[in-house]
Amino acid sequence: MARKAASLELAVLGLLHESPLHGYELRKRLNLLLGWGRLLSYGSLYHALKRLLRAGLINEVTATTPGVSRRQRIVYQITAAGQQYFGEQITDTGPAAWEDDSFNMRFAFFSRTDTEVRLRILEGRLSRLQERLDRARHSGRGGSGDDRYLSELRRHSIESVEREVTWLTDLINAERATDRSLDGPPGAPATEDTITSAAPAADATT
Template structure:
């Protein structure tokens, strides 16, 4: 998701590394922090692959700043990743939120709706944090106060997300 975040933010405007790191941190850093040891090697890989351009500008102090921008190939890669996200990018909430943050860059509304439909289909599949006899356990079926809390919050969140997804899909397909 780090590479998707890099491509997504740079599709909006050229940025220097620190600005890019701050935007990624704001998007998912509270859940999955981004370190310089992960960010800068990812940037180097994307530059080497021809997905990013970089040039140096004078900094606000004495140090020059490396400015990054998306290439045409980088934009095509971003669009392809948005059109065809991996299953884990649909099933993992943080990864899906990262996908949502940039889905507006996909120009075809029906393709946007198809991604949302995949998430809705996933959410409609019965699941739980806990199972008994290979069957998902519901909040009402456990006496553990804390597991009840987990399950109730997950159910409420899931209901709200399913309602939004249904509305968004209808709007995109109309």
């Protein structure tokens, strides 16, 4: 739960880093960022905004909406402290950046990072998924007595992770190719096995 809250706060800071926004527009953009599989409630957003306000990472100003009613709205904007914090968090390449919610948010703001940061996060994520595949495949051995639907669920989970592994491998190769085109002669393309062996060591407790 704490990790999800931190990821949401990071997303809020990332969007406010681009421009000040009022709550409705911020929620709309966050929902686009989160994708179709998850809709953000107003309650979750305003809890995140309150935490960021208390921490001094954002502030709020009252703006008048143009038009006949000239209704006043609260607009949120990032502070200098918020910009510094966002910059530190978005370039953090530790194990927390590889987890499901954290990775998705960080990936959404990859344009704010350099190639080295992107590669370390992508390689770490790939390493984490390879661990999941190994556990899932191992747990499926000798499971001939499994319920049919349990077996189908396991198969679906494995195939989903395999698709993401392929996607990550392609992204890593693209990042490396771009880096080589800027810095030197090309080398051999990466494979899932070579990327995994080069990835930072994953946290064994996860």
